[in-house]
Amino acid sequence: MDYEVVIGLEIHSELKTKSKIFCGCKNEFGGEPNTKCCPICLGMPGVLPKLNKKALEYAIKAGIAMNCKISRFSKMDRKNFFYPDMPKAYQISQYDLPICYDGYVDIEVNGEKKRIGIERIHLEEDAGKLMHDPFGQGSLIDHNRCGVPLIEIVTCPDVRSAEEARILFETIKTILEYTEVSDCQMQEGSLRADVNLSVRPRGQKEFGVRTEMKNLNSLRAVQRAAEAEAKRQIAVIEKGGQVIQETRRWDDNKGESFSMRGKEEAMDYRYFPEPDLVPIVVDDAWLNEIKASIPELPLSRKERYVNELGIPPYDAGLITMNKKLADIFEEAYKVCGNPKLASNWIMTDILRRINEQGDSVLDSLNGAKFGQILLFLEKGEITQASAKQALDTFLETGEEPESIINRLGLKVQRDENLVLAAVKDVIEKNPQAIADFKAGKTKAFGFLMGQTMAALKGKGDPAQVKKILEEQLNAAINE
Ligand SMILES: [Zn+2]
Structure with a gap:
């Protein structure tokens, strides 16, 4: 039955x-x-x-x-x-x-x-x-x-x-x-x-x-x-x-x-x-006084995130389950102007930190400051890896994001001459990879790209590095 x-x-x-x-x-x-x-x-x-x-x-x-x-x-x-x-x-x-x-x-x-x-x-x-x-x-x-x-x-x-x-x-x-x-x-x-x-x-x-x-x-x-x-x-x-x-x-x-x-x-x-x-x-x-003190509740927040901000329902549900997390999201996306970027970071980086260190990590995470770091990333002024590093430092020291980024020199390196010099140096030092690239091995390009990014201490703009590297490689193999 x-x-x-x-x-x-x-x-x-x-x-x-x-x-x-x-x-x-x-x-x-x-x-x-x-x-x-x-x-x-x-x-x-x-x-x-x-x-x-x-x-x-x-x-x-x-x-x-x-x-x-x-x-x-x-x-x-x-x-x-x-x-x-x-x-x-x-x-x-x-x-x-x-x-x-x-x-x-x-x-x-x-x-x-x-x-x-x-x-x-x-x-x-x-x-x-x-x-x-x-x-x-x-x-x-x-x-x-x-x-x-x-x-x-x-x-x-x-x-x-x-x-x-x-x-x-x-x-x-x-x-x-x-x-x-x-x-x-x-x-x-x-x-x-x-x-x-x-x-x-x-x-x-x-x-x-x-x-x-x-x-x-x-x-x-x-x-x-x-x-x-x-x-x-x-x-x-x-x-x-x-x-x-x-x-x-x-x-x-x-x-x-x-x-x-x-x-x-x-x-x-x-x-x-x-x-x-x-x-x-x-x-x-x-x-009436008590009524006025009731904040927006989780389910209506979730619906707003999905309908107005375009956040996937699963992510919106998870973020709104925890008020502190939802408040941080709210402040961060308002500062960086990109709700999806903020929610992606929460769903990956911040949740990983919560899993490793517990909910207490949210006490030292100021939503507006987090948003400032994301804004640098959104504008392409720092890379994904640098944003993580800036966040690590912020959680440790509470220092202003801008001052962290300047002090650690995290801004993306866009000086064309510097990037070109790094690319040329990498090409000169890796003749085997150049030969492989010439032989049609696409893996070699990834390796050379990694070497150049490393030479720029991770601060190169990947699109710019890729463009210059392609130009120089084509020139090298056509010689
Ligand atoms: Zn008592």
């Missing part, structure tokens, strides 16, 4: 505010355990939380970028459960009035646009971290993450394959980066996804029984976990069994998932409005 996979994602994203959501503690990853907390985020009796306005602003910003409606009146609620990493024994979250609801994001699957509904985005606090003590028998608790602001993005079950799930996760990650509400450091756990998945015979209207896999922290893990879980559920049904509603843990190393807890243990959180916080009212002025 042919099956259809149905997937929805729940994505948790930490917000990059300076301080935590309800207290003044620093919101920073890492550090000595239990050094970034206070009585409020530790949930001591008698303390009062106060909502961080920036966290609320970031949640609204993410919602607008994902085409959500924004609740003008909402509130925080208590979600009650006991777990050792949550010292209050409740999490302050949002229940029936999430700050954002009813939105969508467009993803691109094999060149086709597909719209995925966003059911809601709500604001909540993160929990601490449990670490298993390798020496003793117990677990240790680090509370530094308690009270870090989070948004939970709940998508509609509109995803129909593991690949779409990965693309959706990546698209939302990029939107969060463009709007600068989260640093999306997946290896630090600041962005993680739960995958809800069921299968049904193709054509059937009702959803199948779904399972949930929690805390997937890479794009690859989301796709692999969804692929494996769809296969597992189909195998259960084919054998005449029934899928059980449960939470499963995905083991990315083993490439399989394991049952964690079944439906019978599903918790009743006894939500009620948080009595220590006032309701949230968002007025027009503030909402």
